[in-house]
Amino acid sequence: MSAEPNAKPGIPDATVARLPGYLRALGQLTGRGVSSVSSEELAESSGVSSAKLRKDLSHLGSYGVRGVGYDVSHLSYQISRALGLTRDWPVVIVGMGNLGRALASYGGFATKGFEVVALLDHDPQVVGAVIDGLTVEPMSALARLSAEGSASIGVIATPAGSAQTVADALVAAGVTSVLNFAGGVVHVPEEVHLRKVDLSTELQILAFHEQRRAGGAGLPDVAQVARGMS
Amino acid sequence: MSAEPNAKPGIPDATVARLPGYLRALGQLTGRGVSSVSSEELAESSGVSSAKLRKDLSHLGSYGVRGVGYDVSHLSYQISRALGLTRDWPVVIVGMGNLGRALASYGGFATKGFEVVALLDHDPQVVGAVIDGLTVEPMSALARLSAEGSASIGVIATPAGSAQTVADALVAAGVTSVLNFAGGVVHVPEEVHLRKVDLSTELQILAFHEQRRAGGAGLPDVAQVARGMS
DNA sequence: AAGTGTGAAGTCTTTCACAGCT
DNA sequence: AGCTGTGAAAGACTTCACACTT
Structure with missing residues (x-):
């Protein structure tokens, strides 16, 4: 009970779930020969906001350089280590x-x-x-x-x-x-x-959003809505 | 900007993500011939807490009966409808x-x-x-x-x-x-x-937890923590 | 008596905005 | 001048606990 699957002195779950994405983006940058990157750029490549990225990385330690950005290979290593990927x-x-x-x-x-x-x-x-x-x-x-x-x-x-x-x-x-x-x-x-x-x-989650887009109305207390139009 | 991809008059994302699980559990109950179920039972079958289940269902409408529980087939239908599964x-x-x-x-x-x-x-x-x-x-x-x-x-x-x-x-x-x-x-x-x-x-998220289990101690830098306090 | 539905409290996550370092 | 790191504010989600209904 009190022992959550989540007794974390460290990194929030939401952050852990995003680290793999950052790692992948960094890998692509490495492949393109980029050696330094700003939070803005890395966030864009990863599909998150830069504030979120910085907050996430701050949980790992302080691996950026103010006024400059992050060293791609060093940051890759630190994220790998945080995720436990330095072993197989x-x-x-x-x-x-x-x-x-x-x-x-x-x-x-x-x-x-x-x-x-x-x-x-x-x-x-x-x-x-x-x-x-x-x-x-x-x-x-x-x-x-x-x-x-x-x-x-x-x-x-x-x-x-x-x-x-x-x-x-x-x-x-x-x-x-x-x-x-x-x-x-x-x-x-x-x-x-x-x-x-x-x-x-x-798929069902996508269906929900498809329906919302199409239906527009669909509130709870609307009883029987029109049956299949097809 | 202020236009979120998520202008929801209705159902929270976290709830939507769990509805498919409830639907599946209800399907199993139907298969076993059960026609009525309490939030406690359905929550157990779905792997969530009963409070969460009730709160989730409350976003769809009021489809339970106090003192009794939920009608399995009616609730299935309501969830299907909420998810947009009444059409293909x-x-x-x-x-x-x-x-x-x-x-x-x-x-x-x-x-x-x-x-x-x-x-x-x-x-x-x-x-x-x-x-x-x-x-x-x-x-x-x-x-x-x-x-x-x-x-x-x-x-x-x-x-x-x-x-x-x-x-x-x-x-x-x-x-x-x-x-x-x-x-x-x-x-x-x-x-x-x-x-x-x-x-x-x-896999990488799992690796993180595996490592945490094994490593126990090994946090990166302790120095930075002290820094933030001053 | 039993069990839902829900305000209110608590926890986690995101966003803001700026101090602080290079 | 530029960009990180981070308190503080805002927001989302979960849990609590009980009023309310059958």
């Missing part, structure tokens, strides 16, 4: 359906900071397949990962119905962070960090 | 790589409220392929969708480098909401709604 985190992906395959070969993992150490699937027909250089293993391989202590981040890409079972297995194997792409609610122990990405949810 | 929104997916294929066949679209009307890809080698019953078309097909007025929500599943170009094309074709799975920042006109889903970002 082992990632296990469970569920090698379309989505799992996409994730396994997605460039996101190529980003420094992560290494896919195992691809798992429940289906014997899928086990043994080679995806992006890794052989798909059965769920029982979790025991090995657990013993090796090489389970740290787990990604769930199974159908929604299996998500809780998979999450339980991951937690039992020592995984302490879970990224859930399967729909539905998954419960994990207090000390395990869980994040959720769901296509339906995203 | 046409969705265009651009980029038929691994991710695009996964999205095209993902159950998320099967959820009532959306219809995939086109799959597009820039690569002539991919055009013509049939995925989940739809034939992949070239980017030029956007002109047709635009003329039909059947472009409403666009999903970008291309490599990051093409994202801005694709977004521009979608907007030109009349798309008013965009869901971007490609990394990087994409700019769209004020009136177009944009949401972003990025694997790297999610």
Whole structure:
């Protein structure tokens, strides 16, 4: 209870969620040979306001130079360090359906900071397949990962119905962070960090805004609105 | 300037983002034959607190019965209506790589409220392929969708480098909401709604928490803290 | 008795605007 | 002169706790 998932002596959640964006923008600047950048410029590249950017960075420390701006490579390093990307985190992906395959070969993992150490699937027909250089293993391989202590981040890409079972297995194997792409609610122990990405949810949020744009009216107490015009 | 993308006479963004979760939980209850539910129970199924749930629902209207709870099917309908899911929104997916294929066949679209009307890809080698019953078309097909007025929500599943170009094309074709799975920042006109889903970002946020768990101490500079006090 | 709906208090986040350093 | 870093103000969101309804 009093132990929030958020006992932070340090960096606010909202800030943490934006740091990856800054890091990416800095990477692009590096690629273009830019070595120094102002908060105004970096904010523009990242799609936030400069005040927000400065406040965010101020939580990491004082890495800018007044009157000048930020050194691109130094700031990149500091953000990487704050995010814990100066070492590699082992990632296990469970569920090698379309989505799992996409994730396994997605460039996101190529980003420094992560290494896919195992691809798992429940289906014997899928086990043994080679995806992006890794052989798909059965769920029982979790025991090995657990013993090796090489389970740290787990990604769930199974159908929604299996998500809780998979999450339980991951937690039992020592995984302490879970990224859930399967729909539905998954419960994990207090000390395990869980994040959720769901296509339906995203689409439904967009639908809300589409409707607002079109409808205009749609207030709560308006009873039955016109049925399908189509 | 003062014109926020967010002039809401109605429902707070944070609430809108949770409504899909309630809707899913209600669907499960319906499947189990439950016809009435309390805020406590529905909150538990949705992974939120009951106070938050009640406050959220209060923004839609007063659809509960004191001393009793909520009627499952009526509440489902009201949430669907609030989200704009009482009609179908046409969705265009651009980029038929691994991710695009996964999205095209993902159950998320099967959820009532959306219809995939086109799959597009820039690569002539991919055009013509049939995925989940739809034939992949070239980017030029956007002109047709635009003329039909059947472009409403666009999903970008291309490599990051093409994202801005694709977004521009979608907007030109009349798309008013965009869901971007490609990394990087994409700019769209004020009136177009944009949401972003990025694997790297999610992993990096998890890495932060993993590190916090492990590292414990190691805060960057303590010197600066003292400075601010003087 | 049970459980919703909601003001009010509390917490977190963003924005403002400017002091302070280079 | 220019740009960062940051208190203070404003705003958004969450939690509390209870009046009110069935």
